[in-house]
Every structure is written in C-alpha cells, then in structure tokens.
Amino acid sequence: MFEKDPHLLIADDDRPFLNRLAKAMASRGFTVTMAESVADALSALRTQPPAFAVIDMRLGDGNGLDVITELKSRRPEARGVILTGYGNISSAVLAIKLGAFDYLAKPADADEVFFALMNGDAAAVGTIPQNPMSAERVRWEHIQRIYELCERNVSETARRLNMHRRTLQRILAKRAPR
Template identity: 40%
Template sequence: MSSAPAGPLLIVEDDATFARTLKRSFERRDYEVTSCAGLAEVAALLAHTRPAYAVVDLKLAGESGLDCVKALHAHDPTMRIVVLTGFASIATAVEAIKLGACHYLPKPANADDIEKAFGRVEGDVSVPLAGRPTSLKNLEWERIHETLVETEFNISETARRLGMHRRTLARKLEKRQVT
C-alpha cells in the first residue's frame, strides 16, 4: 500500500543495475522516473524537470551524494529526498538531514522502504535504542567519516586533523569504502 502519492521521481545512483531495478519498481507504482549517475547530470536534469521525490545514493563515483542533496533541496525545498547508503554513519545521516533529506536509509532498501520514508513527516519515538556497545573499530570509522565530511572529503586535510599519515588513512579507506 502506497504511503506517498506517485509523481515525478529522480534516482541518483551510479550502480546502473540497482538504478534500473529501483526505476522499474517505482514505475510499477505509477511514478514518472528519471535516473542519473551524478551531480553534473542532476544539474542538467533540473534545468527542465521538477521532481517531487528523489532517491540519492550517498557515495557516487568520485563524489558525495551530499552535494546532490544540497543541489536538489536548493532547487525545491519541498522535494522529498531519501538518501541511501551501504555504510551508514551518524555523521552522514545528520549531514544529509541538515542539507534537506527527509530520511536516510541503509542499503539494502527496496521501493517499499523508500516509499514509506517519503511519507514520513515526523520522527518515530518507538525506535529501539541500541543496547550493544559500539566496537573500537566502528568508533574509529565514525570519527574518520565525520572528519571526512568536515573536510569535504579532502584526504590530506582529514589525515592532518586525525594526526595520522595520509597513506595510513588511504589504506583504511580502501578497506572500508566511504559512502
């Protein structure tokens, strides 16, 4: 059952297979779907379309989906934007919401999850609080990711702020992709 009315939808996703799958799912729900792979294409599309909804992958090839969220929100502050990511972090969730996203979902997310997120206007106080302690590796990763966001994904400046060698940071980032 649909919680949000169908309308123009933009999917910003660099994984062509996932983008096609989402596109087909939303077209079956009567959305008018347009998809693109990055910020340059978003800017070109916004010149002649006005989507009511957008699904944005946080990590696009060589760029941050947060830039797309910012551009989409600037284009139309009423647009319902849902951010998807394979590596959820508190820092990026907060930034996405600050920049205009209405919701933030970890992958894998399907059309049902995304459509519910479009329809959500208020927070949910019944969400269970995490009872397990965060591991040291996760705390380190969240701090690295937070600093990356602060430095607009500048690796050298992030390494300097964290007090680590640039190559060490690069190796850590290779092991766990930033989204």
C-alpha cells in the first residue's frame, strides 16, 4: 500500500511535535499533510483521503477519534494510528474498535510511528514488554475502563466496583500510576 499511495495525514495540536514528525515521516518517503485541529483534519480527509494517518487523541477543537471514524468511512483500508498523552485501556480499545490500526502513547518517536504504520500490531506478537505495567497501573486501568463503560457515572462505577463513591473520586482525581 505504501508504494502505491504514500499519502500521510498527521493531526496534532502540538506544533513543534507536528513539524518534527512531519519532517521525519517525509524523510521516510511519505507525502505529508499536516492538520492542527479536528476541523483541519476532516477538511483534508474530504479533499484527499490518505492511505495513512497519525492522529492525536485530544485536539484543541475535539476528539481525534472523530477523524479516525471519518477516515475509515471514506477509505476503509487506510491505516490510522492514534497518539495520546492520556492513555488508558478503554480509550485504546475504543480507538481500535473505531478503526485505528494501532495506539501509541506520547511521546512517540518517528521510528515507533513508522513501525506502527507499516507493520500494525506485529510488534506485540510474541514479545515481552520492556516495561510491563505495575499492579497499581493495572488496577487504575481497570477502574478507568469500568468508569467509561458506566458513561462516567461515578455512583454507578463505585457500585459496580464495590467501593465507596468518595474513594473512587479520589482515585479518579489522581494521575495514572507508572
């Protein structure tokens, strides 16, 4: 697919990162279109749906998942990678269900992005993670997943997790453990 159409859309509201990644991907042979917002990305998709896309999960004017959804509706075979600095399992699962090819945590370098676009999740098969999640992180991810499934309803999430609502609120207010 890369040889036939090397068109890549990169959507990220962090301009220095966007410029660095665009330059790095252009040096790898991609024809890069940059977008700093959901509106810009959707406009670029309507003009020419790319074969590849790298999209930040949270953009200034909306959610990058809207861009993935539109990309997959216009070009189902396109390979889209979601980048995020706010990673949790539930958002990763949602991104994959909506058609993302892979999901990378920021800061991701150009080599990681290139590998994800070219090989999909082949890296995950048969390899042991270099930094596996801690037990606290696994617990936090599970709580976040249930919270999302309960449509961000704290009382319902607390009931399903069999914990006090205030305890859950304290956990949700903290940053994710490493």
